[in-house]
Amino acid sequence: MSDTRLTLPIWDELASLSDDALPLLPTALLIASDEYPELDPAAYDRMLQAHADHLRVEVEATGEWPLKIAAINHHLFNELGYSGNNDEYYDPRNSYLNEVFERRLGNPISLALVQMEVAHRLGLPLEGISFPGHFLVRLPVEDGVLIMDPFNGGRPLSVDELRERARSNLGGETPDDTVLAQILDPAPHRAILMRMLRNLHGVYVERGEWDRAARSADRILKLAPKQADAVRDRGLAYLELEHLAGARADFASYLKMEPEAADAGSVRDRLIELGGERPRLH
Structure with missing residues (x-):
């Protein structure tokens, strides 16, 4: 029961x-x-x-x-x-x-x-x-x-x-x-829940509901803290919400996690525009 x-x-x-x-x-x-x-x-x-x-x-x-x-x-x-x-x-x-x-x-x-x-x-x-x-x-x-x-x-x-x-x-x-x-392999529980949250994130981005978009990305990170795309997505939502300190921190973290990402250049440009330091790559 x-x-x-x-x-x-x-x-x-x-x-x-x-x-x-x-x-x-x-x-x-x-x-x-x-x-x-x-x-x-x-x-x-x-x-x-x-x-x-x-x-x-x-x-x-x-x-x-x-x-x-x-x-x-x-x-x-x-x-x-x-x-x-x-x-x-x-x-x-x-x-x-x-x-x-x-x-x-x-x-x-x-x-x-x-x-x-x-x-x-x-x-x-x-x-x-x-x-x-x-x-x-x-x-x-x-x-x-x-x-x-x-x-x-x-x-x-x-x-x-x-x-x-x-x-x-x-x-x-x-x-x-x-x-x-x-x-066709079975999906682990964490993957299922993250996909639910990514669906919600996509819906809220499309609607321009940035507070909920930020929340959805943040919840993905509660399940899997090393998800670089969720860090970036939260930063983008923070930027729309004018939470500039949060956006700077997330963009810097994303570049440290994925320095060779296809969108690393655009994220770096956003970080510089926000007055953040260019992250040092080792």
């Missing part, structure tokens, strides 16, 4: 946790709590448990894993109505898990998280795939892995379709078996 006393982790403690120890659902709700500080994590934990309990008898009576996941998908996507938000794909609510539960609308990664969590509570090792473009999920089966698209009702994807999807996001190059297998 799920712990109805579910509490949120502490941001400053997450970087020290291994990927295996990093809790996926509580940290996803922690991300949401930045925007919705009054959310009740235990309520959403109970909601997930109710989804799983509704399915338990049917799933336990079904022998094969593909049939078990088909029953889970039917309940989530057909009966409960979870679906991909095609009409407002870049609505930030699609990334906040409390909103996904309430509205039954989400993006690929948030819907995958709901699907994975219900499957895990029913004994199925459903894993996420940080696929280029849309996030996917995978389930081990006797003759390999079953790949599914949570944004489209958990629909299974063929190898040919996976190659085509990957090709369109890899500069037109079709991946061979080895590359495709690497792309």
Whole structure:
């Protein structure tokens, strides 16, 4: 049974946790709590448990894993109505898990998280795939892995379709078996959570909501402090917010971390304009 006393982790403690120890659902709700500080994590934990309990008898009576996941998908996507938000794909609510539960609308990664969590509570090792473009999920089966698209009702994807999807996001190059297998590796919890935050960062940059863009980049650094791109992105958001000291510090840190980056010259120019010293490279 799920712990109805579910509490949120502490941001400053997450970087020290291994990927295996990093809790996926509580940290996803922690991300949401930045925007919705009054959310009740235990309520959403109970909601997930109710989804799983509704399915338990049917799933336990079904022998094969593909049939078990088909029953889970039917309940989530057909009966409960979870679906991909095609009409407002870049609505930030699609990334906040409390909103996904309430509205039954989400993006690929948030819907995958709901699907994975219900499957895990029913004994199925459903894993996420940080696929280029849309996030996917995978389930081990006797003759390999079953790949599914949570944004489209958990629909299974063929190898040919996976190659085509990957090709369109890899500069037109079709991946061979080895590359495709690497792309289909399961994503660690930290990678999943960072992708959620990068999605939010991109949405807020596009909207010009620089305080939230800065927050999203900062939260990535709470999970993985050595992410140079997040340091740069936070600095750019600070610059838009006229938090010049923060921008200077982040630009200088970025150049020390990535002195040969393709955008190092432009970042260095910004730092000089802000009155920061040119960082010394060793």
